[in-house]
Amino acid sequence: MFKFHYRLERSALGLVGFIILVASIGGFIEIAPLFTIDETVEEAQDMRVYTPLEVAGRNIFIREGCYACHSQMIRTLRDEVDRYGPYSLAVESQYDHPQLWGSKRTGPDLARLGNKYSDAWHTTHLNNPRDLVPQSKMPAYRWLLRDQLRTDDLGQHLATLRTVGVPYTDDQIANATQDAYGQANPDSPEAGGVAERYGDATNIRPFDGQTDKLTDMDALVAYLQVLGNLTNAAHETQTAEVE
Numbered sequence: 001m002f003k004f005h006y007r008l009e010r011s012a013l014g015l016v017g018f019i020i021l022v023a024s025i026g027g028f029i030e031i032a033p034l035f036t037i038d039e040t041v042e043e044a045q046d047m048r049v050y051t052p053l054e055v056a057g058r059n060i061f062i063r064e065g066c067y068a069c070h071s072q073m074i075r076t077l078r079d080e081v082d083r084y085g086p087y088s089l090a091v092e093s094q095y096d097h098p099q100l101w102g103s104k105r106t107g108p109d110l111a112r113l114g115n116k117y118s119d120a121w122h123t124t125h126l127n128n129p130r131d132l133v134p135q136s137k138m139p140a141y142r143w144l145l146r147d148q149l150r151t152d153d154l155g156q157h158l159a160t161l162r163t164v165g166v167p168y169t170d171d172q173i174a175n176a177t178q179d180a181y182g183q184a185n186p187d188s189p190e191a192g193g194v195a196e197r198y199g200d201a202t203n204i205r206p207f208d209g210q211t212d213k214l215t216d217m218d219a220l221v222a223y224l225q226v227l228g229n230l231t232n233a234a235h236e237t238q239t240a241e242v243e
């Protein structure tokens with residue numbers, strides 16, 4: 001073996017050829033699974049898109065670096081499924097650009113967070129985690145309740161997401177700003193259009209408890225409450241497996 005290498009190193013062309021051969025084996029092993037991607041990624045007929053308010057919340061999640069402490073991907077391992085719920089499916093991140101699977105869990109995984117707590121719990125917790133979890137190491141995000149949410153550019157955000165494959169309609173893009181307002185103000189005239197454009201299952205309520213203004217908190221809580229609820233595919237396929 002060492003002799004072979006010794007001889008190989010003395011022939012420049014032979015060495016280059018051998019490196020290319022070995023590297024292409026590695027490359028092939030990485031690329032091969034992609035050939036079956038159509039069969040691997042499951043389809044979910046009920047998959048819905050994020051509303052403009054949820055998109056804004058997702059952008060805040062990225063801006064504040066929440067992904068540095070929270071993953072959004074439940075592995076297929078038994079202890080993960082027992083703790084967090086059905087393991088994550090590829091289709092659940094279909095409209096996530098960029099995906100926020102994360103690689104570190106200083107705090108718990110958030111992939112199935114939606115509906116686990118009330119809006120008021122999230123608002124209090126984000127404002128100061130230690131009000132609810134005395135030993136928490138999570139930073140306080142006090143400005144979220146104070147800062148007015150920027151909504152005038154949400155149509156452009158949806159249009160950009162459409163260029164990478166998220167099926168937003170012209171109607172959804174044109175009404176993004178008013179839909180963001182309507183989703184957090186159920187009694188406003190704008191609220192009706194939200195359910196019409198995004199489905200009856202959409203959460204329409206004053207997420208941060210203040211109806212007089214639309215804040216970053218409204219958007220972030222709207223996003224957190226929809227995590228794991230864009231499709232029911234994971235629950236359906238995995239209950240079927242258990243039975």
Ligand code: HEC
Nearest residue numbers: 061064065066068069106107108129133136137138139141
């Ligand atoms: C420095 C690391 C860190 C950062 C950054 C961080 N968190 Fe946390 N988070 C934690 C820890 C630790 C816990 C567990 C203790 C607790 O509940 O406060 C937690 C808990 C949570 C929970 C409760 C999860 C559950 O299932 O009980 C939510 C929701 C949450 N964080 C959301 C966020 C959001 C949104 C952001 C960004 C605005 C964020 N976190 C940023 C560390 C962090």
